[in-house]
Structure formats: structure tokens, C-alpha cells
Amino acid sequence: MKVVIDQDRCVGAGQCVLAAPEVFDQRxxxxxxxxxxxxxxxxxxxxxxxxxxxxxxxxxxxAD
Known part of the structure; x- marks a missing residue:
């Protein structure tokens, strides 16, 4: 699995960090x-x- 993020779309809700803190963080x-x-x-x-x-x-x- 490959993870791609679009920082321009991100609204900073932080749901990704709660779901997978080993993979996502926030500035x-x-x-x-x-x-x-x-x-x-x-x-x-x-x-x-x-x-x-x-x-x-x-x-x-x-992407898998």
C-alpha cells in the first residue's frame, strides 16, 4: 500500500491522526x-x- 496525501485539500480535522497515529501527524x-x-x-x-x-x-x- 502506498499513501498519498493532498495537503492543499486537507482541512486539519485530525481524523487521520486519530485513526492511524503511526502513519499521520499534523503540523x-x-x-x-x-x-x-x-x-x-x-x-x-x-x-x-x-x-x-x-x-x-x-x-x-x-494505491495498492
Missing amino acids: EEDGIVVLLQENPPEELHTQVREAAQICPALAIEL
């Missing part, structure tokens, strides 16, 4: 998503898929 100054792992290990795939689904801005794309 201190504006809350915009920061990708920690572009290719997360398989044991995190379920959490990453959930993060992509609940993102209100649809700023997370996944």
Missing part, C-alpha cells in the same frame, strides 16, 4: 496533515483505510 502551525509513512506495514493497512474513508476533505489517496 503544529495549521493542523495540516503530515505523512509519517508513505508505505506503512501491512498490520496498519486497516487503520490507514479507515483514515482515508473518514477524512472529511478526501485528502488521502491509497
